[in-house]
Amino acid sequence: MSQAASSPQWLPGRGRRRFAFDRRLGLTLPAALFVMASFVVPILGIVLRSLFDPGLTLVHYREVLGSSTFLPVFLNTFRIALIVTVITAVLGYVLAYAMARSRGWMATLMLGAVVLPLWTSDLVRTFAWTIVLGRRGPLNNALIDLGLIDRPLSLLFNDIAVVIGSVHILLPLMVLPLYSAMRAVDHRLVLAALSLGASPWAAFRDVFFPITLPGLVAGGVLTYVLAVGMFVTPAALGGPEQTMVAMLIESQGRRQLDWGTATALSTLLLIAVIVSLLVARGVGRGTLVGPGELTR
């Protein structure tokens, strides 16, 4: 019996300490290097760029923080993102709960209603809302037909349109982590609480809800972070009042070619996002995007 055939070196368990570590990490190395080069390094690049002009300086930050246009946009962005996150959390919890408690085709239908919009381009979804909320859209037509209004209401280009559009786009990202958190709940815990005399409401409040809280936090942070960075939806559904940071970065960088301001704005946005992620990590201690949550 030849040595090579009977005991291949690469099998786990043989020479594990010396070889296995290198091989498993080694397989991920090309992709890791690729992401480092095409993501991490460029991000660090804009942080650096925001600090130079051409020498080390804080002039771009002074300009951003001192200007009367940038600060209101930042505050507006966080305000809209917060409203969107709260509404998404409430709706998402209800939907995920119903999904987790259904079986068969009902469960499939609801999962489809979440996954299909998730993978539909956000441009398409935003465009759909411009029709639905438009002056000649189904909502206005229905209200006129019902005799509730005489002339079409202008439902677009305001806070409400931006919030509706954003909630629609972000809801799937809230529902999926919540759904997997709820599916993982051992329902015998709830039954145990019930059998010990807890009312169904108390069993929900004291047992079910705390177990699913990490899922809610994970979904909430993802929603908040992506809401803060929204571009298409506020640009198409909002008016000048609804200008958000991403729109400002786009116009400063791509159109005005003011890279100092654009990179300083991006860095501030980056800091805000990282702080939110760290806060959530402390609260939730769950993974943000676990395997399967994005596609199922």
Next chain:
Amino acid sequence: MTVSQPQGSAGRRPGGRLPDVAYRLGAVLARLGAALIVVAMVAPILVVFPISLSGTRYMTFPPTSWSWQWYTAFFTVPEWTWAALYSFQIGILSTLLALALGIPAAIGLSQAGFRGKGAVAALFVAPLVLPLIIVAIALYFAFARIGLTGTTPGLVIAHAMLSLPFVIVVLLAALAQFDPRLEKAAASLGASRFTAFRTVTLPLIRPGIVSAALLGFLASFNEFIVALFMVRSDRVTLPIQFWKGLRFETNPTIAAVASMLIVLTVLSLGLAELMRMRGARRLRRNRA
């Protein structure tokens, strides 16, 4: 206080108290709410179909007359067809690159915990949790220095990086059901590591790879903001052309494009799900 005994059907609910009635009412309302949310998620998307068949250039819902003219317009206006072809090209190339990097990475990550695994996994999903506008600015700036901004390779690299997390997540789900003892068996029969992978692992996870490729392709095909920064103005992707239509010359052509994009999404998702189920079946059958 007396502890109430479980009673009623299967002892699931101690019945008859007021909070219980309120809870059941709540449960009914929650279900009703969920039904309304499902409708609100899907119905607005479906609105684009009738609009795309409108006989006039006004986007009235429901349309007052019908025609195919906006679909004809899409296929006869070169800006639209070129943009669609370019998006297909970028989508295919970036997916191939993401698969080439993602398959080995997923195989590495699918194995038991090793040092650095958490950090590598976090690195792969990081692009998904940052606002894309930051990624767009960063790539524009970094790629401009090495002459990649405004080029096809630049956009392919950017989209491969953005598709990679989806590809890896789908492959990890497929590999979770793979029995590593099968590779061990091949090895004990004398197969080299690569032969064992090629003849045992690869055929079993192939449906997972197809599924990953479809989702990676969709992620690239629909990506807008990074592409906006990375393309030349005379060679744009479909989402950018769509954006121009949405902002500057609104007519039902974009409704026709939106309808076709939705159909493409449904087909890709359906195929991806079919592949995932087939792969899961295949792997179950082949558990050692």
